[in-house]
Amino acid sequence: MGNRNIKWGIVGLGNIASQFASDLLLIENAELTAVASRDFAKAEEFGAKFNALRMYNSYDMLFEDSEVEIVYIATPHNSHAELAIKALENGKHVLCEKPMSLSYEDAKRMIEASRKHNRFFMEAFWTRFIPSMQDVLQKINDGAIGKINYIKADFAFHGSETENKRLFDKELGGGALFDIGVYPLFLSYIVLGKPKEILAKAIKHKNDIDLQTSMILQYETAQSVLHASIVSESDMKAIISGTKGRIELNAPWFIADGYSLFANEEKEATFILPALGKGYSHEIMECQNCILHNQIESKLWSHQNSLDLSGIVEEIKNQIKLPF
Incomplete structure (x- = not known):
């Protein structure tokens, strides 16, 4: 073989x-x-x-x-x-x-x-397989930033209906949640697991897809504040914060070429881990x-992982009343 x-x-x-x-x-x-x-x-x-x-x-x-x-x-x-x-x-x-x-x-x-x-x-x-993400998850598992209490992640850009037709197409499953909202949700899930409760609110297009969606994922002792938008930009950094410090993934975080580790508000170390190719x-x-x-x-990304994430997305889809 x-x-x-x-x-x-x-x-x-x-x-x-x-x-x-x-x-x-x-x-x-x-x-x-x-x-x-x-x-x-x-x-x-x-x-x-x-x-x-x-x-x-x-x-x-x-x-x-x-x-x-x-x-x-x-x-x-x-x-x-x-x-x-x-x-x-x-x-x-x-x-x-x-x-x-x-x-x-x-x-x-x-x-x-x-x-x-x-x-x-x-x-x-x-994103699950890129070197920076693998390394960050290893650091978290090793207790480098203590117990995780907070995650902030977004994925946002300014799309246009003429250039990004598919994104705005209801028939094709367009909108922010399914196209890019899955990324911040993935980060929260891979670090903290399935949430106890989800709160989501969206701004909708006239055709009923979501133009932007904000989400709070509630865990036993942690919260994730997540956002996805196809009508505005953000810094696209992600922060994972724990009892001993925090990790900041370089922008755009879902293809991060590295990250910084902070302890007591001081930057302790910077790690550069570029991906091969794209x-x-x-x-x-x-x-x-x-x-x-x-x-x-x-x-690393099992059938159960996909089903868990799909279930989280489904709950948000229902809360913000997407037509799919």
């Missing part, structure tokens, strides 16, 4: 797929076997750019390609569940872009399909490692 090449397929060839494919080229035992888009010209252009062996104008044809071992799904949110399940039914391993689905029920169906067909499935929460490389290596070891889930 050893370190053989793993053969990848990519469906949905937008911006994120391009960034992912450029990282795939950096991994020596990763091969881009096939790409698929409903627009064949796009598939041809993408395939040529990233040296794919085959290009398809249908997702089904890619799923039926016997050489493809693992499919990366990078289509809009509303199609994730259906495509992931279809790929798993065709015997493919799956890395599905986050959020894995627009409902908790669909998330459960996806995990069930992975287990039923005994194929690897992971939600593409790439940062997707680390989740790619995790997928390949799991497949080579016949694991159907990652220990």
Whole structure:
């Protein structure tokens, strides 16, 4: 078995797929076997750019390609569940872009399909695998900043309806919560676990998607204050604060190239931990490692982790009355 090449397929060839494919080229035992888009010209252009062996104008044809071992799904949110399940039914391993689905029920169906067909499935929460995040979690586990009492994290930028059509598209699962709100929620969850209570308020678009959402996650002895917006900017730093000090992740924190450690209000140390390529490389290596070891889930971002996060998002979706 050893370190053989793993053969990848990519469906949905937008911006994120391009960034992912450029990282795939950096991994020596990763091969881009096939790409698929409903627009064949796009598939041809993408395939040529990233040296794919085959290009398809249908997702089904890619799923039926016997050489493809693992499919990366990078289509809009509303199609994730259906495509992931279809790929798993065709015997493919799956890395599905986050959020894995627009409902908790669909998330459960996806995990069930992975287990039923005994194929690897992971939600593409790439931030979990970047070196700075791994290091921060290790420091927290080692008690470097004591018991965590407070997390502040946001993800915000000024989107425009003309340039970021998908973001504002209700049919495609647009809006702040599902596109970027999942990141601050992920940070709170990976550090503090599932909250006891959630409070969320949103400012809505006329089509009912959320333009900005603020969230408080209440724990036994801690709180997380989180925010997501597609209509305004923020500093995009994240702070994790404990009884002995705090950690500040460099902006933008979800792809942090490092962080600072503070104790007694004094900066004690700065750590620089750049990611390889755009940062997707680390989740790619995790997928390949799991497949080579016949694991159907990652220990770092497990099926249960995805379900827990999906449940948190579902609660917020219901509180702010999103139409999905």
